[in-house]
Amino acid sequence: MEFGKVLVTGGAGFLGSQLVKKLLPRSEHIYIIDDLSTGNQNSIPKSEKITFYHESITNEELLEKILPEVEWIYHLACRNILLSVVDIEEDFQTNLYGGYLLLQKAKTHGLKLKRFIYTSTASVYGNASILPTPESHYEITLPYSASKFSMEHYCQVFYHMHNFPVTILRLSNVYGPGQLLSNPYCGVVAKFFDAAQKGEPIPIYGDGTQTRDFTFIEDTMDALLLAGHHVDALGQIYNVGTGIETNINQLAKMIIQITGSKADQIQYKPKRIIDKVYRRSLNINKIQEDLQWSPQFTLYKGLQETYKWLKEE
Secondary structure, three states, X not given: OOOOEEEEEOOOOHHHHHHHHHHHHHOOEEEEEOOOOOOOHHHOOOOOOEEEEXXXXXXXXXXXXXXXXXXXXXXXXXXXXXXXXXXXXXXXXXXXXXXXXXXHHHHHHOOOOOEEEEEEXXXXXXXXXXXXXXXXXXXXOOHHHHHHHHHHHHHHHHHHHHOOOEEEEEEOOEEOXXXXXXXXXXXXXHHHHHHHXXXXXXXXXXXXXXXXXXXXXXXXXXXXXXXXXXXXXXXXXXXXXXXXXXXXXXXXXHHHHHHOOXXXXXXXXXXXXXXXXXXXXXXXXXXXXXXXXXXXOOHHHHHHHHHHHHHHO
């Protein structure tokens, strides 16, 4: 799969930086916009084919300058779930207004645009009553899921009104190499590995019986690249997950086993305001049928790869 000139918003974050690494040998040029609120500029590969802007996606002048050049847009920039409850206004401005502005400017100035890929979230499912959860379900309980889900609607509006070439991917608990602890909002896998390596108790919010659908970064990247090219992906929404529930106690035990940690204890903490979801697993039939995408990594294998990377770091 070849890509010409690509814009990656949020390209200094975990997902964004890994995507940039995948796109680099396949692209003519990559533009990155990231305000570094949670991203790390050192995560971006060094290359003459990359132009980095330490800016917000709401910078209209910058968008008008870049977008006429761009053939692919990967819109990953967002305020995360923890920050959304701290500052609901900032969540709205970045996730919804920023996303809408990017759509609007891309429609007007992105005359070469072939595909706009928007990364949404499994958080739109809330405490789903159907498991594994299909794309048709939703339950909005937090500002983060509200802003991300609203942006999905605008993507659909632009597709239906303007034939705008958009594809939406709902990602579920992505983990793996590149997930830095320097970002205080990094995922549970990175935090558990850090505790295990330090011989400290693994912190679990709640009783650990809550489940998640953990997706390895390599599998997620494959889905993102496929969605950028596959003709059947136009105008579609896809779940990107494994369809497998893993409870947090199981995850902690796997990480203790892989690291050989002697700290085989778990420290249970009170639930946080964001801990609203008890069970999660995504139905991935649609992406399997349409794009022939399936996850290649079991959780255990993905955790082993993550630990190998952590040791090398």
